[in-house]
Amino acid sequence: MPNIDEALRHPRLRDCDNLLGSYIANKMLKQDKEVGTLSFADGPRENRIRAYRRFMRNELTEFEHALSAYLNHAVVDAGSRDPLRYFIGASSLYNAIASAPSLPRNEEELAQQQNSILTFNYTYPFRERERYFPGLMSINPIHGVLSSDPVRAEIIIGIDVVKQYRNGKRELVNDEEIVTFTKTYRTLQSTTQHGMKSDIFGQGTLDCIKFFGHSLTEADYSYFRSIFDHVDLLW
Structure with a gap:
């Protein structure tokens, strides 16, 4: 979850160490309205974990x-x-x-x-x-x-x-x-x-x-x- 959590904060991240996290985060952006909101990335980590589990x-x-x-x-x-x-x-x-x-x-x-x-x-x-x-x-x-x-x-x-x-x-x-x-x-x-x-x-x-x-x-x-x-x- 840490790599994905980082990518959810910066969904356009493309470094090789976090390629999987970036892929999942970008796919979540396209499918989940909550993830696409401006307040999501800077909100509580629990919200990102909940959205990740749901996804x-x-x-x-x-x-x-x-x-x-x-x-x-x-x-x-x-x-x-x-x-x-x-x-x-x-x-x-x-x-x-x-x-x-x-x-x-x-x-x-x-x-x-x-x-x-x-x-x-x-x-x-x-x-x-x-x-x-x-x-x-x-x-x-x-x-x-x-x-x-x-x-x-x-x-x-x-x-x-x-x-x-x-x-x-x-x-x-x-x-x-x-x-x-x-x-x-x-x-x-x-x-x-x-x-x-x-x-x-x-x-x-x-x-x-x-x-x-x-x-x-x-x-x-x-x-x-x-x-x-x-x-x-x-x-």
Whole structure:
């Protein structure tokens, strides 16, 4: 924020050290009436921070809409070539994961399970759940689901809520300027707005957690920590 704050005071600044700040400040001047007023540059810094947050959230929303439109186009294009390929593949994968490690199991045994899925995909293949996804009780799309209307996109993009340092130290983000851009904050906000269940695993005792296709990098540490803490798993 300091470089951008400086550029907001001098929006025509063009020095190389503050090129990004100058670009953002000039774009804000064109889009925000408050930023364009004569008193804005010399007013309280809190006003500039508030305008900057508002601008960046709008930019993030526009990016999410653009990504949603692109992904919807890709889904429609793939479906026109082979309408059932993704659906059948998802059903087969679910059955394989749900059956492990005691392969094979029949559909009757799978139907007696009570499975919950946490998915990080934007697509939603869980049609005809009882027939093709036996035993599946709940689905929680962590980062939202694609909408056919990109303007109403509910997909979530954000930064990690945990800071990672080179020396291995980790700490939660507590800076008010950036906390509203974290995935955790935005997911909780979406859950509140759309009335989603707060218990991501539904009801009952959890017997087993299975991971598939998830990165094990440092950047995903907070996901595993949140899941394990949620079920009170010591690690």
